Amino acid sequence: MNIAIRKLDAAADDFAATLKALLAFDASEDAAIERATADILADVRVRGDAAVLDYTQRFDRLSADSVAALEIGAEELQAALAQLPAARRAALQTAADRVRAYHERQKQECGSDGFLYTEADGTVLGQKVTPLDRVGIYVPGGKAAYPSSVLMNAIPAKVAGVAQVVMVVPTPDGVRNQLVLAAAAMAGVDRVFTMGGAQAVGALAYGTATIAAVDKIVGPGNAYVAAAKRRVFGTVGIDMIAGPSEILIVCDGSTDPDWIAMDLFSQAEHDELAQSILLCPDAAYLEQVEASINRLLPTMPRADVIRTSLTNRGALIKVRDMQQACDIANQIAPEHLEISTEQPQYWADRIRHAGAMFLGRFSSEALGDYCAGPNHVLPTSRTARFSSPLGVYDFQKRSSIIHVSEAGAQTLGRVAAELAYGEGLQAHARSAELRLK
Structure with missing residues (x-):
């Protein structure tokens, strides 16, 4: 039985609304x-x-x-x-x-x-x-x-x-x-x-x-x-409150469609709420990937989970060109973004929002999960717009150091006092003024 994965066209009048509905995830508290x-x-x-x-x-x-x-x-x-x-x-x-x-x-x-x-x-x-x-x-x-x-x-x-x-x-x-x-x-x-x-x-x-x-x-x-x-x-x-796992693949149609199908599977097999989306300007290639999905799915031990995930939250999206694919990718702000193209760095330079970017045909997301080196704890549910992967900086804190000299207190004290009086905080002002010569 073939899988009923959505096939969308970015040129359609209702595409924006359809994409918004596809990305929506009910994270309401039980x-x-x-x-x-x-x-x-x-x-x-x-x-x-x-x-x-x-x-x-x-x-x-x-x-x-x-x-x-x-x-x-x-x-x-x-x-x-x-x-x-x-x-x-x-x-x-x-x-x-x-x-x-x-x-x-x-x-x-x-x-x-x-x-x-x-x-x-x-x-x-x-x-x-x-x-x-x-x-x-x-x-x-x-x-x-x-x-x-x-x-x-x-x-x-x-x-x-x-x-x-x-x-x-x-x-x-x-x-x-x-x-x-x-x-x-x-x-x-x-x-x-x-x-x-x-x-x-x-x-x-x-x-x-x-x-x-x-x-x-x-x-x-x-x-x-x-x-x-x-x-x-x-x-x-x-660290974060993580949502379901996500993968967005931007492909120019030059990668083996079996590889792309399996990359979509790699996130879909996490659970039924995981999301796998492919963006490509080549309609014929999208059909090839769909054929690969249907041929390879029965070989997967977690086929039922993958089927549900791709049916409910997956999509194959036809875009006008690669620039539009990048624009949509920035809108989605995915946890994992594969750029499976010729000259992937060219397109990566146009991406502003992604938890992790996997550049080139050989950079499967699975390598990032296990052994590439960068952290696999990543922002989900569009939070890559303002969040970063887990890193060393998450386990450090920063303290400001302020060691004002006697000369510096003369200049800064007058500035601080003036602003403190303006805020109606007289003790602040006097604290600064007491150090003035």
């Missing part, structure tokens, strides 16, 4: 989830370890006498790493090395040492950059394992200089994924607890007798985790 999350967080805040144990037994069917018993020691992490098959360990090591190398470069480029400069009167101004003290990373568990998420969240934190990285990962029925534990060992995670859900977020945010409160929580999770992160924001920092 009232039941919000109530349950609020109750769990309040309970963890009051009862601490006892509440964490109760919810871990209830939701993950994992009994323990103490939260300390939920911690996985460094020895077990190292043992998991040592026991990996050679090929898998080599792949994990390559991915970790590349992620670390990229973020080390990022640290250098984002001014991790801060800056100072001295004005003519001796006043010194600048900025000091310091890492966060303690960070919590949430790694999903249960049906799937995500060692790549461990690397992408923990390594930039460590590169930034975070002293302690605490990982929480649910282990339903006590089943521990060895690849996830190995990734934690390789990334330098300091502590690992087998807990998940809103209770884990609450423990990280508020602290318990066993777990010290962190400064920031990063990493993906289910609806309860997202709701909990939203609620604890302000008490701690968070």
